[in-house]
Amino acid sequence: MPSIHPMYGGVSANFVRGGATTIENAEYGSAAVLNFEKTPIYFLLGRGETSGRWNIAKGEGVDDYPQLAEFAHGGGTDHLVSLLEFPKEAALRGVSLSLTSDRPGGFSDDQLAIVAKLFPALGLACYRIAASKTAADILAVYTGAKTSARILAGEIxxxxxxxxxxxxxxxxxxxxxxxxxxxxxxxxxxxxxxxxxxxxxxxxxxxxxxxxxxxxxxxxxxxxxxxxxxxxxxxxxxxxxxxxxxxxxxxxxxxxxxxxxxxxxxxxxxxxxxxxxxxxxxxxxxxxxxxxxxxxxxxxxxxxxxxxxxxxxxxxxxxxxxxxxxxxxxxxxxxxxxxxxxxxxxxxx
CATH class of the missing domain: 3.30.70.1230 (Nucleotide cyclase, GGDEF domain)
Structure with missing residues (x-):
């Protein structure tokens, strides 16, 4: 998700089967922000599209996007991206949800049907998290972490x-x-x-x-x-x-x-x-x-x-x-x- 923060341009949560879950804040000027134009997300935004799929096993997108080349090297076969827009009154534009499979042949039709139902619910959860986190982050930036905690606790x-x-x-x-x-x-x-x-x-x-x-x-x-x-x-x-x-x-x-x-x-x-x-x-x-x-x-x-x-x-x-x-x-x-x-x-x- 993009973020409204004076130091960070966005935040990502990465889930890997059998591995650790990581949360990363992309600082302005960092490689994550500078290389954003080399991602499938940027490609979809530029075309005004809300979803995309790349058959990694057949080499689709591997030469264009370093991230997909990394997934291919790790055994990935199929990659999905869905862009979900937040309500217009939110300052944040929306969230990108991506899913990569290492199943031979990629995602099955049944799996794609499950994902189609799951992603909107995840997007709604992300919107709730983004709204809460943005309020807390911005308040802390303007008042300080300890003071903002007291304000959010009701001392207003x-x-x-x-x-x-x-x-x-x-x-x-x-x-x-x-x-x-x-x-x-x-x-x-x-x-x-x-x-x-x-x-x-x-x-x-x-x-x-x-x-x-x-x-x-x-x-x-x-x-x-x-x-x-x-x-x-x-x-x-x-x-x-x-x-x-x-x-x-x-x-x-x-x-x-x-x-x-x-x-x-x-x-x-x-x-x-x-x-x-x-x-x-x-x-x-x-x-x-x-x-x-x-x-x-x-x-x-x-x-x-x-x-x-x-x-x-x-x-x-x-x-x-x-x-x-x-x-x-x-x-x-x-x-x-x-x-x-x-x-x-x-x-x-």
């Missing part, structure tokens, strides 16, 4: 949510606004995608979740409870250090092509936040709010002042299990209490 009422403790990671691209006066919008979007990709990768590999892209900033959380606060802080810190290192590598590669250096400032904080649905009646955002989020945002403004690319709040620095260096106490706009600010000890970083 405005104001519904609760207080949680979390390590907060706020990453902001340094002096990015100035680039908009030099580069075209398409180039700017490309730069953002490159940096957001590496930030997202290192957040997710440490069990964090990105909640929001805000212009050239990223907000992520690492939820925790009272017993695991240090673990969450260490996960957020590992993400931050990996982000900064990967960002240097990315800038080095872009510099070789004559592109700009784009720095990233990261702030780490630990506190209580409200995690839930916020917004208008017909347009909600599942996110975090609270004083801890505001404080993290204000701390980020100090990165340039202190000439530091990684800053930590007192609550974070005293909880994580690494040596930190005190930088001073600072007023934060809109925050009544002065904030003690830390960085990693030079020997640690």
């Amino acid at each position: 009422q405005r104001g519904k949510g609760g207080s949680i403790n979390a390590a907060i990671l706020l990453a902001d691209l340094r002096n990015f606004t100035a680039l908009t006066e030099v580069y075209q919008p398409g180039e700017i979007a490309g730069f953002l995608d490159e940096h957001f990709e590496l930030i997202g990768r290192h957040v997710e590999e440490n069990s964090g979740e990105i909640l929001k892209f805000m212009g050239d900033s990223v907000l992520a959380i690492f939820p925790t409870d009272a017993e695991d606060q240090q673990k969450a802080c260490m996960a957020a810190l590992a993400s931050a250090r990996n982000i900064l290192e990967a960002n240097k590598v990315l800038n080095g590669q872009r510099r070789n092509d004559g592109g700009p250096d784009i720095g990233v400032d990261v702030v780490l904080h630990l506190g209580e936040v409200f995690y839930g649905n916020i917004g208008a009646r017909g347009r909600l955002d599942f996110t975090v709010i609270g004083s801890a989020v505001n404080e993290a945002s204000r701390l980020e403004k100090l990165c340039g002042t202190l000439e530091q690319e990684l800053l930590m709040s007192e609550s974070f620095a005293t909880t994580c299990a690494v040596a930190c260096e005190y930088l001073g106490s600072f007023e934060l706009r809109g925050v009544s209490k002065r904030a003690d600010v830390f960085k990693l000890a030079d020997a640690v970083f």
